[in-house]
Amino acid sequence: MSFEIMSISSVLIQKQAVAELEKCNDFTTQFRLTLSQRDAVELVETRTLALKSNGRIEFGGGVIEKIIREFCNSPYLSMHNYAETLHDLTDMFYYYKNETLELMSDDDLIKFMKKSFDGLCQGSLELLSGRELANMARNLRFGYTPEYLEGLACGEEDEDEEY
Amino acid sequence: MKNIEKRHIIDSNNLSGEFYFTSIVQEGYAYGLLNDSDIEDIKLQCLKLLSNKSELYNGGESSSIRIEAAESIMKSNLYTIGVYLKSLPDADFAVSELKMVSIPEMYQKGRALISGKVHSAKHIYKMAKANRLINLNYTYNATLDDNGLGIFFKLYNPDYEAHEVPASIDYQLCNPITDLTGIEFIHKYLENLFLENEFCSYFNDDNIDHILCGYDEGYKDLLINIFEQVLTVALGCMLANSMVVKLDISEEKIRRLYNNLSKEDDYLLALKICEANEKILQELNISSLSLRRYIERSLPKITSNIVHAVKTNTLGKTIVSPSNPDLKPKIQFLSGVKMDDGKYRKFIEELLICRYSSDKLALIKEKVKSFGDIEDLLFDAQLSEEEITSVLGMLGDVEIAELIRRHPLKSDIQAVDLSEVEQALRLFLISYIDQLTADRQDHIFEILNHLIDD
Numbered sequence: 312m313s314f315e316i317m318s319i320s321s322v323l324i325q326k327q328a329v330a331e332l333e334k335c336n337d338f339t340t341q342f343r344l345t346l347s348q349r350d351a352v353e354l355v356e357t358r359t360l361a362l363k364s365n366g367r368i369e370f371g372g373g374v375i376e377k378i379i380r381e382f383c384n385s386p387y388l389s390m391h392n393y394a395e396t397l398h399d400l401t402d403m404f405y406y407y408k409n410e411t412l413e414l415m416s417d418d419d420l421i422k423f424m425k426k427s428f429d430g431l432c433q434g435s436l437e438l439l440s441g442r443e444l445a446n447m448a449r450n451l452r453f454g455y456t457p458e459y460l461e462g463l464a465c466g467e468e469d470e471d472e473e474y
Numbered sequence: 475m476k477n478i479e480k481r482h483i484i485d486s487n488n489l490s491g492e493f494y495f496t497s498i499v500q501e502g503y504a505y506g507l508l509n510d511s512d513i514e515d516i517k518l519q520c521l522k523l524l525s526n527k528s529e530l531y532n533g534g535e536s537s538s539i540r541i542e543a544a545e546s547i548m549k550s551n552l553y554t555i556g557v558y559l560k561s562l563p564d565a566d567f568a569v570s571e572l573k574m575v576s577i578p579e580m581y582q583k584g585r586a587l588i589s590g591k592v593h594s595a596k597h598i599y600k601m602a603k604a605n606r607l608i609n610l611n612y613t614y615n616a617t618l619d620d621n622g623l624g625i626f627f628k629l630y631n632p633d634y635e636a637h638e639v640p641a642s643i644d645y646q647l648c649n650p651i652t653d654l655t656g657i658e659f660i661h662k663y664l665e666n667l668f669l670e671n672e673f674c675s676y677f678n679d680d681n682i683d684h685i686l687c688g689y690d691e692g693y694k695d696l697l698i699n700i701f702e703q704v705l706t707v708a709l710g711c712m713l714a715n716s717m718v719v720k721l722d723i724s725e726e727k728i729r730r731l732y733n734n735l736s737k738e739d740d741y742l743l744a745l746k747i748c749e750a751n752e753k754i755l756q757e758l759n760i761s762s763l764s765l766r767r768y769i770e771r772s773l774p775k776i777t778s779n780i781v782h783a784v785k786t787n788t789l790g791k792t793i794v795s796p797s798n799p800d801l802k803p804k805i806q807f808l809s810g811v812k813m814d815d816g817k818y819r820k821f822i823e824e825l826l827i828c829r830y831s832s833d834k835l836a837l838i839k840e841k842v843k844s845f846g847d848i849e850d851l852l853f854d855a856q857l858s859e860e861e862i863t864s865v866l867g868m869l870g871d872v873e874i875a876e877l878i879r880r881h882p883l884k885s886d887i888q889a890v891d892l893s894e895v896e897q898a899l900r901l902f903l904i905s906y907i908d909q910l911t912a913d914r915q916d917h918i919f920e921i922l923n924h925l926i927d928d
Contacts, residue, residue: 362538369538370525377537408538416535 328355331376339383343390350394357398361405374417375401381425387434399436400424403444410448415457423447423457483507484565491653494556502569512573519577524548526578531634546635551581553637553656557591558584588632591657596627598664605671608679610694611686617645618667626660648702648772669768670701676758677704681721684796691799703794705769706776710793712750718757725795732789740781747777805924807876810844818847825855835864845873849880853895862902871914875921877903 332351339345346354354375362369378400382388388396407420415423424439432438447457483505490497499516502508508516527547528539539547558580559568571580606618616622626641637656647666654662674682682700685707686693704721711718713735714727723731735743751773755766783792813821821841828834834857842848848869852862866874881900892900907915 366541367538368528368541368544370521370528373537405538408536409540413532413536413540417537418535 325355325359328358328373328375332379335376335379339379342383342388344383344388344393345390346394346397354394354397354401357401358405361402365405365409367405367408374404374421377417377421378404378424381421382428385425385429385434387429396436399440403436403440406440407444407448410444411451414451482564482566484569486565489565491560491658492655493552494560495552498556498559498565498568499572501565502572507566507569508572516572516577520548520551523551523577523581527551527634546638550632550634550636550638554584554588554632555580556584557587557636557656557658561587585632585636588636588657591661592627592630592632595657595661595664598661598668599623599627602664602668602671605668605675607671607674607682607700609683609686609700611645611696611698611700612694613644613646613697614700617643623660623664630657630660632657644697646697646699648699648705648775649768665764666768669765670699672762672765673701673760673769674704676760677708677719677721681796684798685721685794687799688794688797691797702772702776705772706779706793707796708754709747709750709776709780712754712757713746718754721796723793723795725790728790728793728795731793732784732787735780735784735789736787743781743784744777747773747780803924804926805872805921806926807845807872807879809846809849809876812844812846812850813841818850822851822854825851831858831861831864834861835868838865839868845876848873849877852899859902859905862899863906866903866906871918872921874907875918875925878907878918878922879925 329348329351332346332354333348336345358369358373358375375397378397382396382400404420404424408415408417411420424444427443428434428436428439432443450457450459484498484501484507488497488501499508499513503513524544524547528544531543531547532539555577559571562568562571603618607614609615622642622644626639629640631638631640639655639659641660643663645667647663648670649666651659651662651666682704686698686700686703689698689703690696707721707723708718710716710728710731711721711723714723714731716723716727735746738746751769754760755769760766760769779792780789783789812818821837825834825837828837834855838848838851842851848865851857852865857865866877869877881896881903907918910918
């Protein structure tokens with residue numbers, strides 16, 4: 312008989328999470344974005360894998376719902392890349408949750424992701440993960456504000472150009 | 475009819491003190507007191523509690539948590555519930571409580587008990603500090619200090635790490651605590667330490683210091699239990715009809731005691747020790763029931779030590795006679811006035827250009843008048859092993875002993891931090907001493923024991 316967390320948590324949590332994701336369709340239909348039941352199940356599986364590979368555990372619906380609510384009005388999301396983007400964003404979220412040493416709350420991290428995705432990255436998930444989030448995480452680890460090095464780097468580039 | 479005891483289904487001996495909750499659930503399931511659905515319900519409730527605690531832990535800012543943190547919170551929760559279940563009259567009752575009362579409710583009750591225990595442990599800590607011995611033993615003092623046990627009360631986190639013991643505890647008790655953790659461990663440790671201090675307080679601190687010196691002069695750096703040494707010597711004194719309060723038993727008396735005890739078999743020996751213990755309790759007028767029980771619990775260990783010592787004819791190592799380091803003869807070594815730096819530099823230059831060893835030795839004999847200069851030239855004059863051995867041959871036993879005191883013969887691992895010249899000198903010194911006769915070696919080491927710091 313084991314009271315280890317991983318052995319008692321999974322099935323019930325997953326069922327609950329799928330139901331919560333399906334409910335999100337009520338809100339996202341206005342943006343012509345919906346998830347099928349299969350999409351929802353796969354997203355929960357992605358979340359489970361992401362949590363496992365990043366050494367984390369989550370109770371309840373989790374952050375996918377928050378990601379959906381934040382990203383559903385993005386001009387770079389449409390029905391054909393909706394589910395796929397959500398998979399990547401979920402993966403990214405848990406990875407950078409650890410990389411930022413949990414110094415940023417869920418809401419702030421998702422907001423930062425959305426702002427960068429729609430802004431500097433112009434819908435590129437590669438830029439979001441490999442540049443914006445990586446810079447932000449490094450800044451936080453070194454005790455700077457999330458945007459600190461970004462501004463300095465731009466300044467340096469400008470100076471280089473002048474010379 | 476007064477002695478009828480209630481029969482219990484669960485054997486409390488099978489329960490773990492450290493993981494009480496898990497073991498009681500396992501035993502309850504094994505004896506059929508809990509079925510599969512009860513277990514499932516308990517697990518789900520534990521998960522819900524963990525979920526709520528994790529939310530609090532994250533301050534509502536994060537929905538996920540690192541697995542290590544979650545596991546620690548889970549352990550803390552189960553430990554807290556275990557503390558409550560332990561407080562119930564028996565294990566059977568605890569299992570029925572598991573079925574009747576919700577996990578969060580039991581957790582809250584356990585949490586309240588832990589708060590009470592922390593409060594009580596703080597009080598016992600103050601008492602243990604108040605009746606502490608004046609003793610040189612490092613681990614004893616470091617453990618009782620604010621940075622040892624005291625730090626526990628600053629770092630203990632009963633909400634999320636109730637099962638941890640964030641304290642620096644190196645001092646070993648006579649009865650080690652092996653089956654408890656968290657605040658229960660600290661509470662029990664402090665209780666036992668207080669009782670050990672209380673027993674030792676019946677004796678003079680100086681007398682305790684002397685028997686510990688008799689055990690080993692370097693006792694201040696040893697991981698020993700003071701109470702155990704004191705009780706052993708007190709038993710020895712009682713068995714040899716010496717004054718127990720003074721802890722004064724001579725080597726001759728120990729020899730005679732050995733002659734008496736070696737005639738007895740193990741059982742009779744143990745009986746004699748028990749009787750001696752009773753007499754000690756009477757002589758010292760120890761009325762505290764908890765202290766009497768603690769001493770009785772310590773007896774089997776001490777008895778087995780004495781029995782073993784009698785069998786191996788090493789009673790003098792177990793029951794030690796006191797030794798007062800202040801009464802031992804001391805040798806203060808005066809190394810004489812060193813030559814001034816300019817002269818010394820000239821002398822070394824002269825020594826370095828000497829072609830033959832015999833010239834070097836003649837020069838050293840002629841110019842060097844102090845031990846300090848000899849010591850310096852061993853490092854500075856780039857002498858070969860043979861030359862160093864010859865220089866050492868010029869020295870008397872006291873000078874060699876002083877040289878060993880200043881450059882102790884350490885093991886290879888300890889010598890790693892030393893400079894190359896220093897390592898070489900120590901090696902030559904060891905090989906020089908090895909080639910001396912056994913009598914002279916003994917004499918040198920005898921002198922070494924009496925040399926005191928400058």
